[in-house]
Amino acid sequence: MISRRKAIGAIGAAGLLSGCDRIIASPTVRGVLRSAEGLTMRAQRLVTDRTALAREFGPVDLSPVFRSNGTAMPRSADYAAHLASRFADWRLVVDGLVARPLSLSLAQIGAMPARTQITRHDCVEGWSAIGQWTGVPLRLLLDRAGLRNGARYIVFHCADDFGAGKYYESIDLIDAFHPQTIMAWALNGQMLPVANGAPIRLRVERQLGYKHAKYVMRIEVVASLAAIGGGKGGYWEDSNDYEWYAGI
Amino acid sequence: MADAGDRPLVYRHRLATRLWHWLNALIVIVMLMSGLMIFNAHPRLYWGQYGANADRAWLQIGASPTRGMLRIGDRSWDTTGVLGRWKDREGNVQTRAFPWWATIPSRYSLSAARRWHLAFAWLLVAGGLAFLVASLFNRHIRRDLLPRRGELAPGNIWHEIADHARLRLPAGEAARRYNILQKLSYLGVIFGLLPLLVLTGLTMSPGMNAAWPWLLDLFGGRQSARSIHFLCAAAMLLFILVHLVMVVLAGPFNEVRSMVTGWFRLPRERGR
Incomplete structure (x- = not known):
C-alpha cells in the first residue's frame, strides 16, 4: 500500500x-x-586555423586494443564477394561535380602518395582510442578529379547497411582539403581490418567518430546536401538528429 | 512589525548578482541533467589520452543480469534501483547508468542530451563572462567576495566551521557580509569549478584540441579531462545541495526574497 x-x-x-x-x-x-x-x-x-593539425601521438601512446564500433561486417552479397576476392575487383568511384570522374583500384590508391599519422579517435559516446592510420590524402584524389564550379561538400557513400539504406556521411571543403584528412587503407601497420572499414575509410581528425565513414565505395562531390538521404548530410544526422558539425 | 526596528532591511544583492543567480539556477540544472545522459552513453571514466572498453576504467556504473553496481577502483557497491539497473516510469527495467528522473531527456537519447548540453554551455559561458565584467565594475568581487585582512587566519576559519557545525549562523551586524566559508565557497565555484568545467569540456572537443593543443597538456589527455569534468560536476552538485540546506537553515523566505528583490532582513542577534 x-x-x-x-x-x-x-x-x-x-x-x-x-x-x-x-x-x-x-x-x-x-x-x-x-x-x-x-x-x-x-x-x-x-x-582554428583551417590547417591546424589534430594532435599526433607516438607509437608508445597506441591503444592496446583499437575498439571498432558500428558495423563490424557489412551484410551485402556484393561486399562478401569483394572480401572473398580480397577487393581485387573493388573500385573507389569519385564523381559528381568533378571534371574527370575516377574509378580507382586498391592498388592504384596504394600507389599514390600516402600519409601516416597516429591520432586519437573520439566516439560521440565519450570513449577514445589511439591508432596509426595510413592512407592517401583526400586532397590528392580531389585534385586528380578536379572540382567543378559550385562544389561545396564531399559525400561518402558506404557499403554497410544501416536501417533501410546504406551509411553515408559528408564534410565540407575545409575539412576535405585538410592535410590530415585521408582515405585510410591501413591501421597499425596492417591492411585495414573489416571491423574498421576495409578496404578504405575516411579519417577526418578534427571531428567525432561517426563522421569517419567506413567501407567507402563512392566519393561524390555536391553543391548541396539537400538531395542526400534525409538532407542533413549523414546517416546519424538524418536518423537520430546528431550534429552535422561534429567538432565538439 | 514590532521588531523591524532592530532588524533592518539591507540591500544585499545587486541586480547583476540576482540575474546571474537565477539564470544559473536553470542553466546548471540543465547542464547537470543533460551531462548525466551523455555519461550514460559510455558509463566509464579513464585517466590519460585514450580509454575505451578494453582499457581499465577507474569508475564504472554497470549492471549484472540482476543487480546494478557502481565500481570505483577495486571497490564496488550494489546500487540496484538507482544506478545501473532501475525501473522507468512505465515500470520497465532499464540498465542505463543514471535513472530517468536524473537525466535530460528522461528517455535515452545521446543526441538530444548533446543538443541541450552544448547549447546551454554557450549560455553558461556568456552569463559567466557578463557577471564577471559586471562584478569587477560594481566591485562585487572586491567588496563582497575577497577575504578581508584576518579573515583567512586559521583561528577565524576554525571558529566559523565550529559555529556552522553547531548551526549558529551569523546574525545581526555580522550577517551584513558573507562569512569566510561563504566567501571561499563562492570564490571556489566562480574561479575554480566553473572555469574547470568549461576548460575540461572544451578539452573533449576534437576541434578545440586542434585549435588549442595546450588544453590536452594542461589536463593530461582527453580521457583525463572527461574524468575531471565529471568530478567537477559532482562537486557542483554538492555545492548546490549544501547551498540549499543553508538557505533552509538561514530562513528560506528572507533568503529567497533577498535573491529576488535584493533586500535582506538582518537576522536577530542571538540571546535577544
Missing part, C-alpha cells in the same frame, strides 16, 4: 518531469537548441 503523500509526490514528480519532456520535444525548442550547432562551428572555425 502506497501512502497518500508518496503517491502525490510521485504524481507530482512525474508531472513535472513529463512537462520537461514535453518542452524537450517541442519543435520550437529543438530549433533554438539546434541553432547552437552553427554557433559552435563558426566559433571553432574562428579560433
Whole structure:
C-alpha cells in the first residue's frame, strides 16, 4: 500500500518531469537548441586555423586494443564477394561535380602518395582510442578529379547497411582539403581490418567518430546536401538528429 | 512589525548578482541533467589520452543480469534501483547508468542530451563572462567576495566551521557580509569549478584540441579531462545541495526574497 503523500509526490514528480519532456520535444525548442550547432562551428572555425593539425601521438601512446564500433561486417552479397576476392575487383568511384570522374583500384590508391599519422579517435559516446592510420590524402584524389564550379561538400557513400539504406556521411571543403584528412587503407601497420572499414575509410581528425565513414565505395562531390538521404548530410544526422558539425 | 526596528532591511544583492543567480539556477540544472545522459552513453571514466572498453576504467556504473553496481577502483557497491539497473516510469527495467528522473531527456537519447548540453554551455559561458565584467565594475568581487585582512587566519576559519557545525549562523551586524566559508565557497565555484568545467569540456572537443593543443597538456589527455569534468560536476552538485540546506537553515523566505528583490532582513542577534 502506497501512502497518500508518496503517491502525490510521485504524481507530482512525474508531472513535472513529463512537462520537461514535453518542452524537450517541442519543435520550437529543438530549433533554438539546434541553432547552437552553427554557433559552435563558426566559433571553432574562428579560433582554428583551417590547417591546424589534430594532435599526433607516438607509437608508445597506441591503444592496446583499437575498439571498432558500428558495423563490424557489412551484410551485402556484393561486399562478401569483394572480401572473398580480397577487393581485387573493388573500385573507389569519385564523381559528381568533378571534371574527370575516377574509378580507382586498391592498388592504384596504394600507389599514390600516402600519409601516416597516429591520432586519437573520439566516439560521440565519450570513449577514445589511439591508432596509426595510413592512407592517401583526400586532397590528392580531389585534385586528380578536379572540382567543378559550385562544389561545396564531399559525400561518402558506404557499403554497410544501416536501417533501410546504406551509411553515408559528408564534410565540407575545409575539412576535405585538410592535410590530415585521408582515405585510410591501413591501421597499425596492417591492411585495414573489416571491423574498421576495409578496404578504405575516411579519417577526418578534427571531428567525432561517426563522421569517419567506413567501407567507402563512392566519393561524390555536391553543391548541396539537400538531395542526400534525409538532407542533413549523414546517416546519424538524418536518423537520430546528431550534429552535422561534429567538432565538439 | 514590532521588531523591524532592530532588524533592518539591507540591500544585499545587486541586480547583476540576482540575474546571474537565477539564470544559473536553470542553466546548471540543465547542464547537470543533460551531462548525466551523455555519461550514460559510455558509463566509464579513464585517466590519460585514450580509454575505451578494453582499457581499465577507474569508475564504472554497470549492471549484472540482476543487480546494478557502481565500481570505483577495486571497490564496488550494489546500487540496484538507482544506478545501473532501475525501473522507468512505465515500470520497465532499464540498465542505463543514471535513472530517468536524473537525466535530460528522461528517455535515452545521446543526441538530444548533446543538443541541450552544448547549447546551454554557450549560455553558461556568456552569463559567466557578463557577471564577471559586471562584478569587477560594481566591485562585487572586491567588496563582497575577497577575504578581508584576518579573515583567512586559521583561528577565524576554525571558529566559523565550529559555529556552522553547531548551526549558529551569523546574525545581526555580522550577517551584513558573507562569512569566510561563504566567501571561499563562492570564490571556489566562480574561479575554480566553473572555469574547470568549461576548460575540461572544451578539452573533449576534437576541434578545440586542434585549435588549442595546450588544453590536452594542461589536463593530461582527453580521457583525463572527461574524468575531471565529471568530478567537477559532482562537486557542483554538492555545492548546490549544501547551498540549499543553508538557505533552509538561514530562513528560506528572507533568503529567497533577498535573491529576488535584493533586500535582506538582518537576522536577530542571538540571546535577544
